Amino acid sequence: MKFDKADNFRIRPLRRMVQIAFLLITLWIGIEFAIFVSQLEKGGHPTISRPPGVEAFLPISALISLKYWILTGVFNEIHPSALVVLLIILATAILLKKGFCSWVCPVGWISELLSGLHKIVFGRRENLPRWLDYPLRSLKYLLMFFFVWAVFGQMNLESLRSFIDSPYNRVADIKMLKFFLEMSATTFWVLIILVFLSILIPYFWCRYLCPYGALLGALSWLSPFKIHRHRESCIDCSKCTRVCPSYIDVHKANAVYSDECHSCWRCVDACPVKDTLYFSITRRKIKLTRISYAVLIILFFVLGTALAQITGHWQNSISLDEYRYHIRHLNDSAHGHNRGQVSEYGNSRQYEQQLEK
Ligand code: SF4
Ligand code: SF4
DSSP states (O other): OOTTTTTTOTTHHHHHHHHHHHHHHHHHHHHHHHHHHHHHTTTTSSSSOOOGGGOOOOHHHHHHHHHHHHHHHOSSSSSSSHHHHHHHHHHHHHHHHIIIIIIIOOOHHHHHHHHHHHHHHSSSOOOHHHHHHHHHHHHHHHHHHHIIIIIIOOOHHHHHHHHSSSSSTTTTHHHHHHHHHHHHHHHHHHHHHHHHHHSSSHHIIIIIOOOOHHHHHHHOOOOOSSEEOOTTOOOOOOOHHHHHTTOGGGGGGGGGOOOOOOOOOOHHHHHHHSSSSEEEEEEEEOOOOOOOHHHHHHHHHHHHHHHHHTTSSSSSOOOOOHHHHHTTTTTTTTGSEEETTTHHHHHHHHHHHHHHH
């Protein structure tokens, strides 16, 4: 396996550190939540509290909360941190392009590691031909449009409120945990196929299927920051293009507008001519260094979650008693959904009556 000398140098250790930090936080949240649910299932009093960050894995619920918030000004109390995390991620895309994908998202990192396996297996990077790559890339946009249309185009205020209060939404975090811990054979094989395809075709999930990445890519068009190329000092060596995991022709662009650019900075590191590629607002104006980019993306999450905690938009309003009730009835039809239709939860008095039964 032969890498370009400058490939993945300098920026990689920094990006790795940030990726590892976010991966550890994700694992820690997952383990804490699994212990919390397990202790409740055993009927005991949990020795640890539920980590609100677990709601980061509820993007559909967050999208519904976003529309509800826009229409009513109310930040729902069922999964408030889901909306907080969604807003933070959208904000990073609007300011820093799709940096979330290559600096924060654990799935993005797994895709990157699997693309490394691809290079080991094939000896070099094998790209799909353009005639196949373009239509496949539209798949993630179709998925993204479907979810946005289903929420923003189809749900009225009543259906939004009904979903947010539904038993299904209230236990969506627990159902998501069970989805991974008690994986069905179908889920298992789908994951194996995705891993296999990601080795065969680098970044298969991120490039072709991830609707979240599509949403961030669309928003990244608004970002004032972009990779810029100083044409006068460029020696047309194409090293930037060769290392770009998104197959962008960086050496031909004055500025990289592509929705596929996920701000990995590999092109900047690969460029042999000082100050020829840089991440800036306009050509040579307000440049960001590698460190400042990393600090900014971390700050978005640290300050965003801190602000949510200070303003009371981080912890949800579901009591331990209510969780116990839901866990006992997790497999009831009332806690499931049928083609997006959810059962009514009822008002709090009805819930108290259900608890008393
Ligand atoms: S253009 Fe540069 S920053 Fe963007 S994806 Fe390609 S290598 Fe990464
Ligand atoms: S790596 Fe730098 S010098 Fe080479 S083509 Fe790209 S921008 Fe120009």
